[in-house]
Amino acid sequence: MTSEYIVFEEKYCTGCTQCIRACPIKAIRIKNNKAVCITSLCIGCGECIRVCPEGAISSAISDEEPLEKEKINVAIVSPILYAQFPGFMPNDVLLGLKQMGFDHAIDLSYYLEMFQYAVEEFIARNRKTNMAPWPLISPICPVVNQLIAIKYPNLLDHILPLKHPAGLVGNEIRKKLSQEHGVKEEDVILYHITPCFSKVVSDRSGLMAELSYMDKAIGINKIYPGLLQKMEEIKDFELNLFPYEHFSFAPGARGPMWGMSGGEIAGMKLEKVIAVSGFKEIIAYIEKIEMGLLKDMEYIEFRACSEGCLGGPLTAVDRYLAKSTVQKFLKIFGIGRRVQRKKVHMLYEKGWFFSELKPSELADSYYLKQTPLTIEDIKKIENLISVIQGNDCGACGAPDCKTFAEDVARGYADVEDCFKMRQG
Amino acid sequence: MPSFKKCFNIRSRDFIHAGEASIAVQQLLKQMHVDSNLIRRIAICGYEGEMNVVMHGGDGLFCVEIDKNKIVLNISDDGQGIKDIAKVMEKGFSTATDEYREMGFGAGMGLPNMEKNADNMIIESENENGTTVQMTFFTKSA
Ligand SMILES: Nc1ncnc2c1ncn2[C@@H]1O[C@H](COP(=O)(O)OP(=O)(O)OP(=O)(O)O)[C@@H](O)[C@H]1O
Ligand code: SF4
Ligand SMILES: [Mg+2]
Numbered sequence: 001m002t003s004e005y006i007v008f009e010e011k012y013c014t015g016c017t018q019c020i021r022a023c024p025i026k027a028i029r030i031k032n033n034k035a036v037c038i039t040s041l042c043i044g045c046g047e048c049i050r051v052c053p054e055g056a057i058s059s060a061i062s063d064e065e066p067l068e069k070e071k072i073n074v075a076i077v078s079p080i081l082y083a084q085f086p087g088f089m090p091n092d093v094l095l096g097l098k099q100m101g102f103d104h105a106i107d108l109s110y111y112l113e114m115f116q117y118a119v120e121e122f123i124a125r126n127r128k129t130n131m132a133p134w135p136l137i138s139p140i141c142p143v144v145n146q147l148i149a150i151k152y153p154n155l156l157d158h159i160l161p162l163k164h165p166a167g168l169v170g171n172e173i174r175k176k177l178s179q180e181h182g183v184k185e186e187d188v189i190l191y192h193i194t195p196c197f198s199k200v201v202s203d204r205s206g207l208m209a210e211l212s213y214m215d216k217a218i219g220i221n222k223i224y225p226g227l228l229q230k231m232e233e234i235k236d237f238e239l240n241l242f243p244y245e246h247f248s249f250a251p252g253a254r255g256p257m258w259g260m261s262g263g264e265i266a267g268m269k270l271e272k273v274i275a276v277s278g279f280k281e282i283i284a285y286i287e288k289i290e291m292g293l294l295k296d297m298e299y300i301e302f303r304a305c306s307e308g309c310l311g312g313p314l315t316a317v318d319r320y321l322a323k324s325t326v327q328k329f330l331k332i333f334g335i336g337r338r339v340q341r342k343k344v345h346m347l348y349e350k351g352w353f354f355s356e357l358k359p360s361e362l363a364d365s366y367y368l369k370q371t372p373l374t375i376e377d378i379k380k381i382e383n384l385i386s387v388i389q390g391n392d393c394g395a396c397g398a399p400d401c402k403t404f405a406e407d408v409a410r411g412y413a414d415v416e417d418c419f420k421m422r423q424g
Numbered sequence: 425m426p427s428f429k430k431c432f433n434i435r436s437r438d439f440i441h442a443g444e445a446s447i448a449v450q451q452l453l454k455q456m457h458v459d460s461n462l463i464r465r466i467a468i469c470g471y472e473g474e475m476n477v478v479m480h481g482g483d484g485l486f487c488v489e490i491d492k493n494k495i496v497l498n499i500s501d502d503g504q505g506i507k508d509i510a511k512v513m514e515k516g517f518s519t520a521t522d523e524y525r526e527m528g529f530g531a532g533m534g535l536p537n538m539e540k541n542a543d544n545m546i547i548e549s550e551n552e553n554g555t556t557v558q559m560t561f562f563t564k565s566a
Contacts (some may be wrong), residue, residue: 143520151454152461154459154461154463154464279469287443287450289466290450290464290467291443291446291447291468291470291471292467292468292471293471294465370455371457372456372457373455373456374456375426375427375428375456375490375491375492378428378452378456378490379426379428380457382428382430406455
């Protein structure tokens with residue numbers, strides 16, 4: 001049983017019901033004592049992975065295949081990776097990746113900073129044109145994007161139509177490196193080293209399409225053990241064995257900070273901004289926007305994972321430990337800006353930052369994957385809920401009585417699955 | 425086809441639960457794949473109406489009635505009522521206290537916005553005798 005994001009391993013599942021309650025979009029049921037996912041609804045938030053006490057749920061993206069020697073293998077590194085190694089510096093991490101066999105390890109920090117400029121620019125212009133509705137929403141978190149696409153499609157035009165920084169890099173780097181190495185573009189293989197399922201989103205929908213420039217995704221948690229081992233080995237090495245490389249980590253804590261809630265907006269020249277993290281919290285805010293509130297805010301950094309991407313479903317260490325590592329980088333590197341405004345400005349004018357498809361153009365193709373309920377259905381549902389008079393016990397396999405009643409109306413479940421109804 | 429009707433209680437001055445009825449209605453309409461622009465209008469009207477009851481009215485009832493061609497919100501309360509209906513419909517008119525203004529309310533835009541977003545709105549009120557606001561939204565252009 002798998003969705004594009006998640007694998008459920010039946011043999012370990014005890015049917016304990018933890019995951020059905022944790023799933024924020026109610027996409028999991030227990031059938032015949034095993035967890036089953038309504039895959040078309042899954043948005044890859046990873047909540048089920050986090051709560052499963054049996055380790056029966058894991059990520060569906062894998063790094064099982066070894067690197068292909070004859071290709072140019074490139075690691076595109078989310079700076080969240082640095083925060084996983086308290087005893088090391090960002091450059092150690094990049095070197096470790098090279099020791100693992102990557103020909104290049106490219107730090108995303110610089111591109112994150114470019115992205116921040118683009119956001120400022122977009123907002124400054126929108127103040128004049130009012131083309132997009134306030135408040136604007138950060139396009140970074142794939143879970144947020146999908147949540148909005150599926151449940152709040154009328155808010156899609158609040159999402160900035162800017163490319164994810166990893167997508168910005170991908171396009172550039174492939175060309176550059178294929179020239180540098182004199183190989184075909186398709187022989188440059190880009191690996192997105194990531195805390196979450198952002199790339200998968202681009203593969204399955206038109207959202208964040210720029211991430212399909214990446215050939216593969218590797219979860220931080222998958223690469224962690226091997227990388228740590230290589231990094232320990234390097235400690236005993238002569239550092240100058242490694243030539244300086246254009247793409248290595250350029251000191252600055254802006255990149256690593258990106259992983260904390262508020263890290264994207266930190267240091268932006270904007271005042272009416274707010275960072276919200278955690279699924280419950282973002283839903284509360286999204287609902288406010290839907291009711292026409294928060295119009296006096298200009299930009300909202302939503303992150304589905306609480307505390308931000310440091311708490312991503314594919315990270316390796318505890319989010320608070322990771323945060324403390326980032327705070328250490330902050331002390332050492334500061335958060336000065338390195339990107340030149342002029343250059344960014346030029347690229348912005350050229351349209352370099354813009355996604356090929358605006359999120360709002362996806363409203364029709366990517367939303368509610370469930371069949372609509374009719375007036376008859378909702379009557380049946382209300383009626384059933386009042387007959388059951390239950391307390392969301394979960395014994396029927398649905399997370400709560402309301403969802404069970406909906407399942408019955410849709411024909412996914414039988415009234416008799418509820419023990420109260422069986423007793424008559 | 426018979427219609428579906430559901431009501432929610434609203435409690436006067438209960439800011440913790442304020443807005444929940446509108447959210448529940450919104451969710452229901454989404455599950456029915458009602459046009460998202462229409463849902464947005466209903467959400468705005470529902471929320472403004474619900475907040476008015478919480479702030480200015482008494483305890484009340486928030487009812488939604490859905491049938492094939494239209495959706496009706498009926499928001500009533502047993503509070504102080506409205507003396508001069510024409511007056512409260514003016515943009516910017518508000519009797520909100522300083523305390524409410526600090527919470528971000530009191531622009532006097534609630535009722536005008538409701539009128540703008542609903543296809544039809546009727547307010548009935550007798551001073552001291554509560555208020556009923558009924559808003560109709562047509563789902564299909566008849
Ligand atoms: N249910 C009600 N009971 C009694 N008075 C009401 C009720 N609803 C509205 N009013 C009166 O009408 C006035 C205008 O309402 P309106 O919703 O337009 O503005 P507001 O609630 O004061 O401010 P805003 O909605 O912009 O936060 C209120 O200030 C209040 O005096
Ligand atoms: S908060 Fe960050 S790690 Fe979590 S899903 Fe969103 S982008 Fe990915
Ligand atoms: Mg009002």
